[in-house]
Amino acid sequence: MxxxxxxxxxxxxxxxxxxxxxxxxxxxxxxxxxxxxxxxxxxxxxxxxxxxxxxxxxxxxxxxxxxxxxxxxxxxxxxxxxxxxxxxxxxxxxxxxxxxxxxxxxxxxLHPDVSVRSLPEAKALLEAAGTLRRLWVEPPAGHSFETVAGRTGRQAEGMRAVADREPELAPLVGTALAAREELLAAPPEDLLLHGTFRQSKVLAGERFPWLAVGPDPVVGECAFDLARLVRDRVEDLIASSSGASITRRRVKKLAESLEVDRERLRGWTLFRAVESGARALRVGRPKDAELLLEFAGWL
The missing domain is CATH 3.30.200.20 (Phosphorylase Kinase; domain 1)
Incomplete structure (x- = not known):
C-alpha cells in the first residue's frame, strides 16, 4: 500500500x-x-x-x-x-x-471520528472523568513505567531553559516549579495513569460507550492525570469573559467528582499548563503558548 x-x-x-x-x-x-x-x-x-x-x-x-x-x-x-x-x-x-x-x-x-469532545461540554467532562476513573489502578509488580517525578523532572529542565531565554516568563515558571516541588514532597498514591488524558483521547466504542486511547503511561498521583482535563477546550475558555471563573469551578467540580484534593489538582494543572506553554514556545507555536500561559495565570 x-x-x-x-x-x-x-x-x-x-x-x-x-x-x-x-x-x-x-x-x-x-x-x-x-x-x-x-x-x-x-x-x-x-x-x-x-x-x-x-x-x-x-x-x-x-x-x-x-x-x-x-x-x-x-x-x-x-x-x-x-x-x-x-x-x-x-x-x-x-x-x-x-x-x-x-x-x-x-x-x-473504535469509532475514530467520534470522541467525547463531540458532546456538550458538561456531558463531555462527565463521561471523560468516568472513563479516567477506571484507568487508575495499581501498576503491575516490577513495572518499568516512568514516574511523575521523573517525567516532570525532565520537563522542568526544559521550562528553565525557556525562562532563561524569555525572562518575562521567569516568575510564572518559578511558581510552577515551586508547586511541583511541593506536590512531590508527599504524593497521596502511586497508581498507573493514562499520562496524556483529555477529551479527544476518549472514543466511542462497541464494548463500552467510551474508551480511552493513546496513553503515555506514568505512575503517580491521580491529580496529575486529571490536570490535563481541566484545560480542555482552552480556546473556548480564553475567549469567554468568564473563563477564569469557569476554570476555577471546573477544578472544584472535577476534584469533588473524582475525590481528588482540589489544591493538588490546581497545582498540577498550573504546572502542566506552564510546561505545555513553555514547550509550545520552544518549538515555534507562539499562539498556543499565549493561550496556555494566560490560562495558567488564572490558577
Whole structure:
C-alpha cells in the first residue's frame, strides 16, 4: 500500500526531531512489514490522525476490523503496550496482539471520528472523568513505567531553559516549579495513569460507550492525570469573559467528582499548563503558548 504520512503527524514529529526523522522515511515499509507479520489487510490510514503515531484501519486474518498503530521509539510504544495489557480493555481500548518489539500495536477498532469532545461540554467532562476513573489502578509488580517525578523532572529542565531565554516568563515558571516541588514532597498514591488524558483521547466504542486511547503511561498521583482535563477546550475558555471563573469551578467540580484534593489538582494543572506553554514556545507555536500561559495565570 503506497501512502504519504498525514501532514499533522509530519508537522508534529518535526517539532521533536527538527533535523529530520528517519522513522518517517521508513514508515511505509514499516507498515507493510508490520501488517505482513500479523496477517493484516490495510484498508486506509486514518486522517488527520495523531501527533505522535500513525494509525491505519486494518482487517485481521479472520476479517474482524482492527487498528494498526506505529510510533517512534521516543514516544514509548512498548510502555503503551504494557499499560493496555494491564488494563485489559477496562476503560481503555483493547490490545489484540502480544509483544512484538517493532513498536507496532494491534488494537480493537473504535469509532475514530467520534470522541467525547463531540458532546456538550458538561456531558463531555462527565463521561471523560468516568472513563479516567477506571484507568487508575495499581501498576503491575516490577513495572518499568516512568514516574511523575521523573517525567516532570525532565520537563522542568526544559521550562528553565525557556525562562532563561524569555525572562518575562521567569516568575510564572518559578511558581510552577515551586508547586511541583511541593506536590512531590508527599504524593497521596502511586497508581498507573493514562499520562496524556483529555477529551479527544476518549472514543466511542462497541464494548463500552467510551474508551480511552493513546496513553503515555506514568505512575503517580491521580491529580496529575486529571490536570490535563481541566484545560480542555482552552480556546473556548480564553475567549469567554468568564473563563477564569469557569476554570476555577471546573477544578472544584472535577476534584469533588473524582475525590481528588482540589489544591493538588490546581497545582498540577498550573504546572502542566506552564510546561505545555513553555514547550509550545520552544518549538515555534507562539499562539498556543499565549493561550496556555494566560490560562495558567488564572490558577
Amino acid at each position: 503506497a501512502f504519504e504520512p498525514p501532514q499533522r503527524l509530519v508537522r508534529a514529529l518535526g517539532e521533536t526531531a527538527p533535523d529530520g526523522d528517519a522513522w518517517l522515511e521508513e514508515l511505509p515499509e514499516a507498515v507493510r512489514e508490520a501488517a505482513a507479520l500479523r496477517e493484516l489487510t490495510v484498508e486506509r490510514v486514518q486522517v488527520p490522525g495523531g501527533r505522535s503515531s500513525l494509525v491505519a484501519l486494518v482487517r485481521r486474518a479472520d476479517g474482524t476490523p482492527a487498528v494498526l498503530k506505529l510510533a517512534p521509539a521516543r514516544f514509548r510504544p512498548e510502555a503503551e503496550r504494557a499499560a493496555l495489557a494491564h488494563w485489559g480493555g477496562l476503560g481503555a481500548v483493547e490490545l489484540l496482539d502480544g509483544p512484538a518489539g517493532d513498536g507496532a500495536l494491534v488494537l480493537e477498532r
